[in-house]
Amino acid sequence: MNIGAVPGAAPAILRRSAAAPANARERAQATALVQAVLRAEEGSVVAEQPAIWSAGATGDLRVRRDGGQIAAAAAIVARDAVTPRGRIRLGLIGCVATSPDARGRGHGRALLEICEDDLRAAGCAAALLWADVPEFYSRCGYEACGAEVVLTIPKVDLPDLRACALYRPSYLGALECLRLAKPAHSERPRSESACHFGSPGAVVAVHRSPSGTINGYAALGRGSDFIGTIHEWAGTPEVVLTLVAFLQKQLELSETFLVTSVYDEPLGTFLQNAGVKPVLGPLGMAKALDPAALAAIATPAVGSDDSTLLRSVLGEPVAPLCTGTVPLYPHLSGFDSI
Numbered sequence: 001m002n003i004g005a006v007p008g009a010a011p012a013i014l015r016r017s018a019a020a021p022a023n024a025r026e027r028a029q030a031t032a033l034v035q036a037v038l039r040a041e042e043g044s045v046v047a048e049q050p051a052i053w054s055a056g057a058t059g060d061l062r063v064r065r066d067g068g069q070i071a072a073a074a075a076i077v078a079r080d081a082v083t084p085r086g087r088i089r090l091g092l093i094g095c096v097a098t099s100p101d102a103r104g105r106g107h108g109r110a111l112l113e114i115c116e117d118d119l120r121a122a123g124c125a126a127a128l129l130w131a132d133v134p135e136f137y138s139r140c141g142y143e144a145c146g147a148e149v150v151l152t153i154p155k156v157d158l159p160d161l162r163a164c165a166l167y168r169p170s171y172l173g174a175l176e177c178l179r180l181a182k183p184a185h186s187e188r189p190r191s192e193s194a195c196h197f198g199s200p201g202a203v204v205a206v207h208r209s210p211s212g213t214i215n216g217y218a219a220l221g222r223g224s225d226f227i228g229t230i231h232e233w234a235g236t237p238e239v240v241l242t243l244v245a246f247l248q249k250q251l252e253l254s255e256t257f258l259v260t261s262v263y264d265e266p267l268g269t270f271l272q273n274a275g276v277k278p279v280l281g282p283l284g285m286a287k288a289l290d291p292a293a294l295a296a297i298a299t300p301a302v303g304s305d306d307s308t309l310l311r312s313v314l315g316e317p318v319a320p321l322c323t324g325t326v327p328l329y330p331h332l333s334g335f336d337s338i
């Protein structure tokens, strides 16, 4: 099932926009604003967000100007999310920052509208973001929706962890094959994955079979986010559990959080049988951009307002594990979030 004009695996390219940084100076100003507002203490947005700042990035910045200055900036990327029931092009929004002395004057709201217009033009059916300030996004029409499962795994003691090793760039091809074979994944460019797997704060472990084939991996942390959390992984339940034990040993963790999509049933069932209780939460906050594209996969019984349609596509936070009847549950890993 395809929605709208999603063209297979081709990366979604953002069109030129008057709200993109006009030149290198504006780009540097916008980057400095995002860095100062969101990473004042530590970390580098440029290193942590290859979707926006790496060579060949498919994402871009958008700015809100006021009196010759940049009052607010944000990052956007259009990304196709694949699920067993179909695919959906989502517009990711992140790194939203208004200069401290320009807040409360509508710049943030206007900037989101700019981002939404440009993402709609890139064929995105909905905008999706992960909010530190949900109240702001609620005021701008976003609702919590979608679903992901979080499992809290206590200390795993396994005697033999020799199959596990830390990531090396030569493993990239194998990891991408595993990632793209997952029932729910995003179609991010391989070059971006290369940046993510070696990015600051990310610890990526791989598992090799006796013949040397890489048959699983687990990525924990990203910049200052996802502390103690495996937010991207692949492999059989037994392989993933071995990777969890390896990462716990490497990082001296007494427990680990592991985020999965609702389609990762084998691991969820395996861990539930081992006594780990899954917690279902929303995927993020979202807003319909193209109700017609959403309606194309909504069930006829669904009402016609945007928010109802959106829920039918991205799912009620509590619905999927109970019923599994909602058509599509896209999943994006922590590396995809901007």
Ligand SMILES: CC(C)(COP(=O)(O)OP(=O)(O)OC[C@H]1O[C@@H](n2cnc3c(N)ncnc32)[C@H](O)[C@@H]1OP(=O)(O)O)[C@@H](O)C(=O)NCCC(=O)NCCS
Binding pocket: 037, 038, 072, 095, 096, 097, 098, 099, 102, 103, 104, 105, 106, 107, 108, 109, 110, 130, 131, 132, 133, 135, 136, 137, 139, 140
């Ligand atoms: C959150 C932020 C982007 C808002 O920018 P802004 O330019 O001040 O926002 P606006 O003036 O456009 O506000 C739009 C609406 O959101 C509300 N709002 C703004 N910030 C809010 C907050 N922190 N909490 C609750 N509501 C907020 C405003 O009251 C306004 O509501 P209304 O017009 O419906 O009455 C800005 O405060 C910021 O840069 N914060 C630090 C970085 C950050 O947390 N970014 C978000 C990362 S997910």
